[in-house]
Amino acid sequence: MCGIVGYIGSRNTTEIIIKGLQRLEYRGYDSAGISVFDGENLSLVKCKGKVKELKNLLNSSPVNGNIGMGHTRWATHGEPNDANAHPHMSSSGLFTLIHNGIIENYYSIRKFLTGKGIEFVSDTDTEVLVQFIEYLYLKNNLSFAEAVRSALQKVVGAYGIVVLCKDEPDKLIAARHGSPLVLGIGEGEYFLASDTSPIIEYTRKIVYLDENEMTIIKSDSYEVRNIEEYKVISKEIQNIDYDLEQIEKGGYEHFMLKEIYEQPTSVYESTRGRIDLKKMTVKLGGIENWLTRILDANQIVITACGTSWHAAQIGSYIIEELVNITVKVEYASEFRYRETPIDNNTVVFAISQSGETADTLAAIRKARTMGALSVGIVNVVGSSIARETDCGVYIHAGPEIGVASTKAFTSQVTVLTEIALLLAQKKKLNCKMVKDIIRDFSTITEKIEKVFKQADKIKNIAKDFATSNNFLYLGRGYQFPVALEGALKLKEISYIHAEGYPAAEMKHGPIALIDENMPVLFIVTQRGFDKIMSNIQEVNARGGRIIIITSVDTKRCDEYSDHVIKIPAIHHCISPILTTIPTQLLAYYIAVERGCNVDQPRNLAKSVTVE
Numbered sequence: 001m002c003g004i005v006g007y008i009g010s011r012n013t014t015e016i017i018i019k020g021l022q023r024l025e026y027r028g029y030d031s032a033g034i035s036v037f038d039g040e041n042l043s044l045v046k047c048k049g050k051v052k053e054l055k056n057l058l059n060s061s062p063v064n065g066n067i068g069m070g071h072t073r074w075a076t077h078g079e080p081n082d083a084n085a086h087p088h089m090s091s092s093g094l095f096t097l098i099h100n101g102i103i104e105n106y107y108s109i110r111k112f113l114t115g116k117g118i119e120f121v122s123d124t125d126t127e128v129l130v131q132f133i134e135y136l137y138l139k140n141n142l143s144f145a146e147a148v149r150s151a152l153q154k155v156v157g158a159y160g161i162v163v164l165c166k167d168e169p170d171k172l173i174a175a176r177h178g179s180p181l182v183l184g185i186g187e188g189e190y191f192l193a194s195d196t197s198p199i200i201e202y203t204r205k206i207v208y209l210d211e212n213e214m215t216i217i218k219s220d221s222y223e224v225r226n227i228e229e230y231k232v233i234s235k236e237i238q239n240i241d242y243d244l245e246q247i248e249k250g251g252y253e254h255f256m257l258k259e260i261y262e263q264p265t266s267v268y269e270s271t272r273g274r275i276d277l278k279k280m281t282v283k284l285g286g287i288e289n290w291l292t293r294i295l296d297a298n299q300i301v302i303t304a305c306g307t308s309w310h311a312a313q314i315g316s317y318i319i320e321e322l323v324n325i326t327v328k329v330e331y332a333s334e335f336r337y338r339e340t341p342i343d344n345n346t347v348v349f350a351i352s353q354s355g356e357t358a359d360t361l362a363a364i365r366k367a368r369t370m371g372a373l374s375v376g377i378v379n380v381v382g383s384s385i386a387r388e389t390d391c392g393v394y395i396h397a398g399p400e401i402g403v404a405s406t407k408a409f410t411s412q413v414t415v416l417t418e419i420a421l422l423l424a425q426k427k428k429l430n431c432k433m434v435k436d437i438i439r440d441f442s443t444i445t446e447k448i449e450k451v452f453k454q455a456d457k458i459k460n461i462a463k464d465f466a467t468s469n470n471f472l473y474l475g476r477g478y479q480f481p482v483a484l485e486g487a488l489k490l491k492e493i494s495y496i497h498a499e500g501y502p503a504a505e506m507k508h509g510p511i512a513l514i515d516e517n518m519p520v521l522f523i524v525t526q527r528g529f530d531k532i533m534s535n536i537q538e539v540n541a542r543g544g545r546i547i548i549i550t551s552v553d554t555k556r557c558d559e560y561s562d563h564v565i566k567i568p569a570i571h572h573c574i575s576p577i578l579t580t581i582p583t584q585l586l587a588y589y590i591a592v593e594r595g596c597n598v599d600q601p602r603n604l605a606k607s608v609t610v611e
């Protein structure tokens, strides 16, 4: 959720931290702050608002030094204001600390410290941690590292932290338990961040901190130890696998729009080297060694959150249709606490763009302890879910910065389809359908480009509906999860209330909402065409305003609707990849029309690393 940056070296520390925070702002943007050791003291500058507000503040009161850290916040404990912004400083000014996560036992520690006369200036759980470190440091005469470790052994909850100490100003200490941290290794300089985006400009060499590890960094060395035993751990140095330009806007007004238009490439990347169009086969190296276990499974469970959960729904349809295995789709936040039969005949797929979603991570941990095989379907290489699953398939969509997930969704659906195709081929099931889908995959890039030809039309439709207060999205079969996803996209970036429903379910309740003020968006393909036409007529008869996204070449859609968005037809199993795109564009243009901050919608964060 929150963004963390740390730096030690000889460059302009403040500049590096601010640039890094701007790259991480998609993780949270309630408030921002920086702490630098200026040669004498730990200076602290922080404020409510975005990184640009912090930048303005730093222009009027600059801070400089060779070691420092910065934070951009997504509030958990305490409203977004100046006092609650990170970094937090201990009472005697000996320590500053930034934190991503939640300290669950903060209340009892705060009470204990208050009893010792320590005064708090914020409402945050983070301030409790920094005060606790200082308390232990002074009381037990500990070193910087000992004090941090000692405090961490007593706190319960999740954290990714970076700490500075005025008495040992040559060191940055960072630790991870539940919130990701990456160390970037430069020449005579080191970087810390909650993901690799602030680091890539300076070095491609990185080390991922694992759970319960801390690192002690000086300008010429670093070591990683486990918090519990304090043993030195030898870590593998890895390489960042994307380029700087992939995380820049490249001339687009918003990351979301750029990412929508990247879909011909991102979907292709998800198939590259996997679907062999000549041999009509599918190969997925990441799960090859586990195929027998997957093929022998009694059930497949797919767990995810948000948009990834919608992709999971589509995946369950394809796998059940092609492979004839029972597939259950579970919200990770429910699955992790629910009593449900899981054993070593179960395969649990975890879908996550970021690979860091706390609930999804917890869900696969639970599945593994119950004996299930865990398979990650993840975008971010090296992320927690990618590393903690037994095996997996990267979606290779490239970095997704816009908070509203777009290209990750279509790539997730692509990878789930590949898994279904591979399993069906191995089981020798539905051979003709498998070939038809593979053949249609070869046309997908050009068909996505054709969908983009509707962009101007969609922009005009958006003008008509920008003042609506509600929206209903309806679809049948494979288009039902698309309806859910379209509605989610609209509500998260335009703040218009929107619901997705199976079209036939409308009669069981939502139909009561239909009047001349209720826009209803239908997603119509050849499958179930006549059935959904009946639903369209039901809305039409009640005066609802109708938009239809359709791949069916017919005048019947024009007859009963206000607007028709025509897109190419493709095999029904992969049709969601095409039908989703107009819903993404519609949400985008409505949000722009309403003057919303598309890439940083209110209250949201890209990666939800807390429960």
Ligand code: M6R
Pocket (backbone or CB within 6 Å): 305, 306, 307, 308, 351, 352, 353, 354, 355, 356, 357, 360, 403, 404, 405, 406, 489, 492, 604, 606, 607, 608
């Ligand atoms: O990184 P993940 O795929 O695990 O994230 C899951 C959801 O938080 C995410 O899809 C969220 O719903 C997006 N804001 C949707 O656009």
